Amino acid sequence: MTLKGFSGAVSVNNPRDKLVFDGINSNKERSMGAEASQKVIFRRKPSVSVSVLLISLVLLQITAATVGEPKSDLQGKREDLFSSTSKLEDLVEHELQIVELLETFVDYTVNRANIVKSYIKSQKQFLLSGRSHPREIVGHPVDAYLLVRRLTADWEDVQLSLQAISNYSTGVSNWIEGFRKGTNFPQADDLNGAAQALVRLQDTYQLDMPSLAQGNVMPSQQLSAENEQAFKSTSQLSARDMLFMGRHALSQGLYHRAIDWLQHAEILANNEHNSSVVLSEISPSLQNAIEAHDDVLERQGPRGVSWKTNPIPINPELANSAKYSLNTSTTFHVKLYQRQTEEEEAEHFLRLCRGENIRPPVLTAALKCRLKRDSSPYLLISPLKIEEQSHDPYVVIVHDFITNSQADEIIKLGKPKLFRSRHRHHQDEVMDVVSHKRVSQNAWIKDWEHPLMNKITRRVHLVTGLKAIQPKEAEDYQIANYGLGGLYVPHTDHLMNNPDKSIYSPWERFVGDRIATLMIYLSDVDAGGATVFTRAGITLWPEKGAAAFWWNLDKSGIGDDNTRHGACPVLHGNKWVSNKWIRFNEQFRTASCGRHPLDKHKRP
Numbered sequence: 001m002t003l004k005g006f007s008g009a010v011s012v013n014n015p016r017d018k019l020v021f022d023g024i025n026s027n028k029e030r031s032m033g034a035e036a037s038q039k040v041i042f043r044r045k046p047s048v049s050v051s052v053l054l055i056s057l058v059l060l061q062i063t064a065a066t067v068g069e070p071k072s073d074l075q076g077k078r079e080d081l082f083s084s085t086s087k088l089e090d091l092v093e094h095e096l097q098i099v100e101l102l103e104t105f106v107d108y109t110v111n112r113a114n115i116v117k118s119y120i121k122s123q124k125q126f127l128l129s130g131r132s133h134p135r136e137i138v139g140h141p142v143d144a145y146l147l148v149r150r151l152t153a154d155w156e157d158v159q160l161s162l163q164a165i166s167n168y169s170t171g172v173s174n175w176i177e178g179f180r181k182g183t184n185f186p187q188a189d190d191l192n193g194a195a196q197a198l199v200r201l202q203d204t205y206q207l208d209m210p211s212l213a214q215g216n217v218m219p220s221q222q223l224s225a226e227n228e229q230a231f232k233s234t235s236q237l238s239a240r241d242m243l244f245m246g247r248h249a250l251s252q253g254l255y256h257r258a259i260d261w262l263q264h265a266e267i268l269a270n271n272e273h274n275s276s277v278v279l280s281e282i283s284p285s286l287q288n289a290i291e292a293h294d295d296v297l298e299r300q301g302p303r304g305v306s307w308k309t310n311p312i313p314i315n316p317e318l319a320n321s322a323k324y325s326l327n328t329s330t331t332f333h334v335k336l337y338q339r340q341t342e343e344e345e346a347e348h349f350l351r352l353c354r355g356e357n358i359r360p361p362v363l364t365a366a367l368k369c370r371l372k373r374d375s376s377p378y379l380l381i382s383p384l385k386i387e388e389q390s391h392d393p394y395v396v397i398v399h400d401f402i403t404n405s406q407a408d409e410i411i412k413l414g415k416p417k418l419f420r421s422r423h424r425h426h427q428d429e430v431m432d433v434v435s436h437k438r439v440s441q442n443a444w445i446k447d448w449e450h451p452l453m454n455k456i457t458r459r460v461h462l463v464t465g466l467k468a469i470q471p472k473e474a475e476d477y478q479i480a481n482y483g484l485g486g487l488y489v490p491h492t493d494h495l496m497n498n499p500d501k502s503i504y505s506p507w508e509r510f511v512g513d514r515i516a517t518l519m520i521y522l523s524d525v526d527a528g529g530a531t532v533f534t535r536a537g538i539t540l541w542p543e544k545g546a547a548a549f550w551w552n553l554d555k556s557g558i559g560d561d562n563t564r565h566g567a568c569p570v571l572h573g574n575k576w577v578s579n580k581w582i583r584f585n586e587q588f589r590t591a592s593c594g595r596h597p598l599d600k601h602k603r604p
């Protein structure tokens with residue numbers, strides 16, 4: 001999608017295409033249009049590159065044989081890492097391995113360098129004798145002897161040390177290179193994805209930016225003494241990081257956030273002891289952001305599908321104009337059970353993600369928690385704990401749907417198979433688009449792959465009364481792990497929305513649309529990561545072992561768009577879910593049809 005109001009066009013929906021960590025300076029950013037279409041660059045200060053260079057030079061020590069050959073665990077195409085916290089976990093282990101090797105290397109190198117140093121020292125000592133002419137030096141038999149010794153026996157040691165450092169260094173550097181290639185190491189798109197995640201989290205949860213930069217991700221009103229420690233990082237962002245975030249915010253059309261990041265980058269650069277970035281690099285970006293902010297606000301207003309600004313311009317002259325003298329703050333109108341514009345939906349999504357209650361009491365007053373034991377003798381001993389979340393659409397949480405150890409077991413089964421999530425392209429219904437609408441990785445598990453999955457399918461049937469054996473009655477289990485700031489923007493789970501059913505595959509037509517969703521939360525999430533229904537105004541908080549259940553189709557098989565829902569960005573912790581999508585056609589004997597075509601299912 002492009003943003004008008006710039007002299008150039010801004011790609012805001014797919015910024016990763018444009019944002020590259022390539023070490024090139026960004027002089028182009030002086031023009032507003034260029035700012036948006038240019039790459040967002042995380043350039044280190046030269047001193048860092050020099051130290052990196054020095055480290056590589058110093059790396060001279062282990063022989064390849066000492067270090068051994070790295071093992072390759074990467075098959076096929078590279079998948080990004082930021083879209084799954086499970087994949088990021090591996091990085092911690094990988095970095096540890098490299099650092100251990102570097103430590104051994106540095107110790108070894110320092111020992112060898114000390115031999116060279118003592119050679120230098122003994123030569124310097126020699127000069128202290130005060131005899132400056134070579135003739136005088138060699139005139140002393142001890143000094144003459146030592147001169148010869150240094151250049152024979154001692155020299156051998158020096159040479160061996162230099163050789164050893166060089167071999168070791170080549171070995172280490174080859175090993176690390178092999179390791180990087182053999183394992184999935186992060187690349188520029190991961191760095192950009194991670195920066196976008198921070199910008200998204202700050203915007204979604206309205207985090208206080210300076211506090212976020214200090215490593216605190218908890219909104220201050222939710223901070224208590226005991227959770228402060230858990231949500232506080234021991235590390236902080238540098239001024240250069242903030243400049244990077246500012247540029248990302250700008251490329252995502254979050255103009256007011258960009259200004260915030262860049263202003264704080266300036267403050268920090270002024271205060272940083274050994275500043276990570278010079279002010280002259282931040283100021284043009286800040287100037288651009290301010291101009292772009294005011295320009296977009298003037299031409300397009302403060303809110304759109306792909307941009308946000310403050311309600312009034314930054315430039316005081318513009319801000320004083322009559323246009324902004326009225327109270328122009330953007331007010332939010334709750335709009336439930338109706339078609340929402342993209343922008344309205346995005347606003348409902350954000351508010352529900354933050355936990356705002358936007359439903360009137362009339363919708364929530366009749367909701368109950370109940371024990372259900374009537375549908376099977378099994379339930380007499382252990383009834384289902386049902387918490388109604390909404391009557392229309394009918395959404396319930398089944399507490400303790402599975403046990404914690406079963407949830408862990410499912411994660412274990414899915415983990416090795418995780419792949420970047422794809423979704424259908426809504427216009428042409430083409431499957432498999434990697435997208436930024438869904439920052440997660442997923443895996444599929446069949447019922448027969450593990451006895452546990454069969455057992456859970458029987459429980460799905462017990463709880464819902466629906467037949468759920470794959471492939472005809474339901475799909476395989478989809479296991480999803482969200483990434484950094486991982487989210488899934490609002491969508492419906494039913495897929496066959498187009499009245500022209502001939503566009504769907506014969507298999508899809510055979511099994512029918514997704515009549516219902518049963519989604520198991522396989523983990524708790526420390527903060528964020530709720531499932532929210534944008535038209536129905538519902539927020540479901542993840543609870544390990546619980547299942548959310550809702551009907552996507554009414555009794556006649558028509559999709560209910562009031563089930564539009566999405567997954568909020570994960571603010572802290574990890575989020576794992578497993579979806580079981582149950583198909584329509586095989587349910588004709590179990591799911592009753594209604595007298596009226598729009599009758600809705602209401603169970604369990």
Ligand SMILES: O=C(O)CCC(=O)C(=O)O
Pocket residue numbers: 480488493529530531532565566567568577579
């Ligand atoms: O993870 C969530 O909370 C929702 C996931 C979802 O809607 C989906 O996978 O279709």
Ligand SMILES: [Fe+2]
Pocket residue numbers: 491492493565
């Ligand atoms: Fe969904």
